[in-house]
Amino acid sequence: MxxxxxxxxxxxxxxxxxxxxxxxxxxxxxxPGFSIDIYAENVENARQLxxxxxxxxxxxxxxxxxxxxxxxxxxDQHADQVRLIDKGLKMPSGLEFRDGALYVGAxxxxxxxxxxxxHLDNPPEPVVVTDALPDKEHHGxxxxxxxxxxxxxxxxxxxxxxxxxxxxGEIRRMNADGSGMETxxxxxxxxxxxxxxxxxxxxxxxxxxxxxxxxxxxADELNHAPRKGMHFGIPYCHQGDLLxxxxxxxxxxxxxxxxxxxxxxxxxxxxxxxxxxxxxPGEYRHRLFITQHGSWNRSEKSGYRILVLxxxxxxxxxxxxxxxxxxxxxxxxxxxxxxxxxxxxxxxLVSDDQAGVVYRISxxx
Numbered sequence: 001m002x003x004x005x006x007x008x009x010x011x012x013x014x015x016x017x018x019x020x021x022x023x024x025x026x027x028x029x030x031x032p033g034f035s036i037d038i039y040a041e042n043v044e045n046a047r048q049l050x051x052x053x054x055x056x057x058x059x060x061x062x063x064x065x066x067x068x069x070x071x072x073x074x075x076d077q078h079a080d081q082v083r084l085i086d087k088g089l090k091m092p093s094g095l096e097f098r099d100g101a102l103y104v105g106a107x108x109x110x111x112x113x114x115x116x117x118x119h120l121d122n123p124p125e126p127v128v129v130t131d132a133l134p135d136k137e138h139h140g141x142x143x144x145x146x147x148x149x150x151x152x153x154x155x156x157x158x159x160x161x162x163x164x165x166x167x168x169g170e171i172r173r174m175n176a177d178g179s180g181m182e183t184x185x186x187x188x189x190x191x192x193x194x195x196x197x198x199x200x201x202x203x204x205x206x207x208x209x210x211x212x213x214x215x216x217x218x219a220d221e222l223n224h225a226p227r228k229g230m231h232f233g234i235p236y237c238h239q240g241d242l243l244x245x246x247x248x249x250x251x252x253x254x255x256x257x258x259x260x261x262x263x264x265x266x267x268x269x270x271x272x273x274x275x276x277x278x279x280x281p282g283e284y285r286h287r288l289f290i291t292q293h294g295s296w297n298r299s300e301k302s303g304y305r306i307l308v309l310x311x312x313x314x315x316x317x318x319x320x321x322x323x324x325x326x327x328x329x330x331x332x333x334x335x336x337x338x339x340x341x342x343x344x345x346x347x348x349l350v351s352d353d354q355a356g357v358v359y360r361i362s363x364x365x
Contacts (some may be wrong), residue, residue, distance in 0.1 A: 003313065009027045017184065023355050028326040028359070029227055033281075036324070039360035040079035042146055046351035046358055048143055049341040050095040050273065054117045057341070057352055058085075059358065062093040062141050067104060068360065069120050077347065077360055080365040083230045085116070085123040093192075094142035096152065098176060105142025105154060108135035120168045130178035134159070134167060143271075145194040148201035152176060153184065155205070162189070162210045162235045164247055169234050171205065171225070183224050187232040187256060191340075192270040192293075197312040198286060200209040202226040205288060207259075209238055215298050218242050220269040221259035222290065224315035256269060267303035268293035269340030271351075279346025280363045287311070289348065291337040294328065304328035306337055306350065324361070327352075 015067040028036050045061035057070040057079075062124025066087045073080040086092070086104075094105030099273075102113040104126065106324035110133070113120065134140065139157025147153050151173040158169045171188055174268070194208040203225040209218035218238035225232075233240065233245040233256035243251060263269045272290040288311050292303035308323040329337040333353040343350055348361040 007154075008225070023346060023357055028324055028327060030324050033365065034363050036361050037040075037070075038357055039321070040082055040358040041076065042082055042356060043068050043351070043358055044339065044356050045069065047233075047353055047355045048092040048095045048339045049139075049349055049351050049358070051098040051341060051343070052097050052102070052117045054098060056094050056117050057358070058097065058116075058122065059348065060092045060095045060104065061355065065089045065092065067092055067095075071120070074330075076140060077345075077362075079358075083120050085113070085124070086118065091141040094144040096144040096146055097258065099148055101130065103144055105144050107137065108133045108143075110144075110152070110154070113224070128201050129176075129279050130174065130181065131171075132178075136168075139190040141192070143192045143194055144195070146176075146250050147173065147196055147203065149173075151180075151243060153194055153203065154189060155194065157188075157190040158234065161212060162244060162247065164235050170292075171203075172194065172276050182228075184228050185230050185232065187234045187236075189234040193272040193290070195272045195274055195288070197313050198228075198276050202313070202315075204260075204274075204288065206263070206272055207232065207234075207239065208268055209265060210235075210244075211266070211297060213238075213245075215300070216265050219259075219262035219265050220267055222261040222263055222269070222272075222288075222317070224260045226315070230247075231255075232257050232259070232358075260311075260315045261309065261320060262317070263290070263307070264302050264355075265294060266295040266298045268295060269303075269307075271337075273340040273342055273348075275342060275348070275349075277342045277344075277346025280348075285306070289323065289340050291340060291350065293338055293353075294333055294335050301328055301331055301333065302332050304336060306340075324350075327354075332364065 010196040012146040045064035059068040090107040096103040134352035136159035171185040188207040207221040237253040304327040306324040310318040
């Protein structure tokens with residue numbers, strides 16, 4: 001694979017800038033001192049990222065049905081190999097790594113590839129950890145995250161734009177072996193991003209608002225779930241203060257947990273991560289990064305960027321601002337940021353399922 005050189009963002013603010021692997025990185029705007037380059041290319045439909053104990057970065061996909069293993073063999077922060085380790089899977093979007101094994105959420109099943117980093121060229125057949133999840137494809141793709149309790153957390157989206165169907169609209173959790181599955185949170189329409197605060201271990205998650213109420217409502221949500229059993233409103237109440245025209249009759253938004261932050265309507269807030277590295281300036285420590293994948297049916301497109309939020313462990317949001325933008329030019333997008341991962345050196349990896357690449361965002365004094 002061709003090695004690609006770093007591109008400092010603020011060397012150019014022109015609409016047409018340097019192009020690497022067909023990706024116009026010069027169009028991405030970042031705060032001063034930050035730069036973005038290509039960590040890996042030819043990662044078709046790259047979705048959630050996970051990193052193995054030996055340094056392999058794994059990427060799932062949704063439409064492609066493929067799993068990718070990305071190796072930086074010489075440590076120069078650019079991939080030397082991108083391997084296809086499985087294909088023909090049903091929406092293997094969500095990934096996690098634990099005890100040498102890669103966990104993959106493939107619609108109704110959670111698969112486990114044991115000792116995968118020792119067999120990248122000849123991957124093992126996956127073990128089925130559970131097949132007890134719903135198999136409906138609408139909002140059925142998964143996002144996986146192990147919590148500090150050792151349990152695997154899994155969103156189960158609603159199989160519709162908006163509906164009230166038992167067993168959907170939840171965040172579940174289970175033991176690593178598939179046992180003990182239970183519902184942790186209710187009233188969650190379509191979460192494609194989970195993160196646990198590094199200070200207190202509490203769950204934060206994004207949720208995408210319903211469609212067909214107009215361009216500007218409802219907001220996407222950032223939610224905080226410090227305990228089991230909370231209900232976040234769907235399908236009765238949206239964005240904490242907007243009753244649904246159909247399912248909200250006779251309901252009160254005060255009976256449900258409101259989001260800690262409203263995010264851009266239809267911006268498709270997906271992956272999120274608390275920054276726990278040492279590369280970025282100190283004020284970024286434990287700040288929350290969120291990708292906005294971008295709207296699909298808004299009359300004027302929104303999203304296609306990365307936000308950064310200053311938050312407190314108790315769920316208080318102090319500030320919210322745009323950290324990276326430029327994937328949307330006018331009303332045309334050339335990329336859609338999807339998931340985020342903090343590397344051991346403190347750099348931030350970002351997957352892009354439209355451009356088929358993984359970016360590396362770094363900071364230089």
